Amino acid sequence: MTASDRDVVGDARRGDRDAFGELVQRYQGRLFGLVLMMVREPAGAEDVTQDAFVRAHANIHRYDDRRPFYPWLAAIAVRLAQNWLRRHGRMVRREGAALELAPEPAGAAATLTALIASERTRRLWQAVAALPSGQRTVVMLYYRDEMAVRDIALALGVTTGTIKTLLFRARRQLRGYLQDAQRSGENIVI
Amino acid sequence: MTCRHVLGLIDAGPFADYPRAHLDAAWQHARQCPTCGPALEAATALTAGLSALPHPAPARDLTAAVLARIAQVDSTGIPHTAPTRPEATMPSVTRDWPAWATALGGIGAGFAMVLWTPLGGAAPMDIAWLRLPGMPSDPVAMFSTTPAALVLASGLALYVTGLFAQVRRGRR
Numbered sequence: 001m002t003a004s005d006r007d008v009v010g011d012a013r014r015g016d017r018d019a020f021g022e023l024v025q026r027y028q029g030r031l032f033g034l035v036l037m038m039v040r041e042p043a044g045a046e047d048v049t050q051d052a053f054v055r056a057h058a059n060i061h062r063y064d065d066r067r068p069f070y071p072w073l074a075a076i077a078v079r080l081a082q083n084w085l086r087r088h089g090r091m092v093r094r095e096g097a098a099l100e101l102a103p104e105p106a107g108a109a110a111t112l113t114a115l116i117a118s119e120r121t122r123r124l125w126q127a128v129a130a131l132p133s134g135q136r137t138v139v140m141l142y143y144r145d146e147m148a149v150r151d152i153a154l155a156l157g158v159t160t161g162t163i164k165t166l167l168f169r170a171r172r173q174l175r176g177y178l179q180d181a182q183r184s185g186e187n188i189v190i
Numbered sequence: 191m192t193c194r195h196v197l198g199l200i201d202a203g204p205f206a207d208y209p210r211a212h213l214d215a216a217w218q219h220a221r222q223c224p225t226c227g228p229a230l231e232a233a234t235a236l237t238a239g240l241s242a243l244p245h246p247a248p249a250r251d252l253t254a255a256v257l258a259r260i261a262q263v264d265s266t267g268i269p270h271t272a273p274t275r276p277e278a279t280m281p282s283v284t285r286d287w288p289a290w291a292t293a294l295g296g297i298g299a300g301f302a303m304v305l306w307t308p309l310g311g312a313a314p315m316d317i318a319w320l321r322l323p324g325m326p327s328d329p330v331a332m333f334s335t336t337p338a339a340l341v342l343a344s345g346l347a348l349y350v351t352g353l354f355a356q357v358r359r360g361r362r
Contacts, residue, residue: 017257017260017261020256020257020260021253021256021257024252024253024256024257025251025253028247028248028251028252028253029245029246029247029248030245032245032246032247032248032252033243033244033245033246036246042248042249045248046248046249046250046252049248049252050252050255050256050259053252053256054256054259054260054263057256057260058263121242121243121244124239124240124243125243125244128240128243139240140243143237143240143241143243144240144241144242144243144245146241168201168202171201171233171236172201174236174240175232175233175236178232178236
């Protein structure tokens with residue numbers, strides 16, 4: 001039986017590095033997927049994921065263990081990914097659209113999809129990867145990571161209304177993208 | 191439930207936020223409607239597909255790299271695990287004495303000025319409306335000029351002390 005996050009975090013807080021290693025093992029895939037979707041560059045995503053874990057270890061005394069561990073970790077990773085994007089000049093500062101990005105370099109999405117084996121899933125991943133950064137981040141956090149709208153808003157430093165708007169736009173764009181693909185005869189799964 | 195409701199519900203966003211009864215009613219309508227049926231099914235499938243998005247693994251296991259970096263941080267002696275000291279983050283009455291002094295000074299000075307007008311000398315402000323049952327008809331008469339001046343002077347002194355202390359602290 002695996003120990004609960006709470007127990008493992010408790011051990012990590014007491015200085016047990018192996019316990020923290022257990023947390024890295026548990027969450028590296030989930031976190032890497034999120035960061036990869038944000039920065040869209042596997043090497044950058046690895047760096048940011050590592051940084052997020054190191055930062056989480058340094059601040060583990062601040063984690064409130066009455067709440068689930070992953071959203072706290074994801075919040076750290078999201079902020080670091082945003083910094084990474086800013087450093088790499090991809091964040092566009094526009095009023096009311098702080099999460100949006102400039103167009104990604106060609107081929108970035110293709111690199112991502114190469115990491116996903118299933119054709120079916122690759123299509124959907126591709127559709128999500130084609131969304132603007134803010135939308136794809138909230139889609140990942142809300143649907144795949146099952147985070148509550150309020151927690152996502154806290155993690156991204158925006159209002160819950162902004163998150164709902166981004167989700168609404170993302171769904172609308174995904175539906176449009178998938179309908180277009182269907183009309184053009186591609187084998188769409190949903 | 192009408193087509194407009196169902197299509198609005200599809201547009202509005204994640205189904206998880208809707209009450210069960212609302213969704214059931216939407217499905218009931220969609221089963222009989224050639225427009226809403228496929229649309230609602232597609233929307234539900236989209237939700238399911240998004241929830242099942244994969245967790246693509248990094249090219250290598252990050253555990254060793256992360257632990258090595260943590261060990262490196264530890265060996266450099268940076269106190270990154272030190273808990274936040276409550277006194278460093280929580281404001282306390284003793285640490286914020288300049289703020290209190292400023293506030294008390296201001297109140298003292300204001301009170302003294304209400305009861306005594308130092309420059310005009312003669313006319314105190316009309317504070318008859320402040321009179322409580324049992325008080326003398328002219329409460330201002332209770333105060334002599336000297337105590338009022340003392341209150342004003344102390345108030346101003348506290349105010350100035352607090353003000354300069356704030357400025358000094360701000361420079362640090």
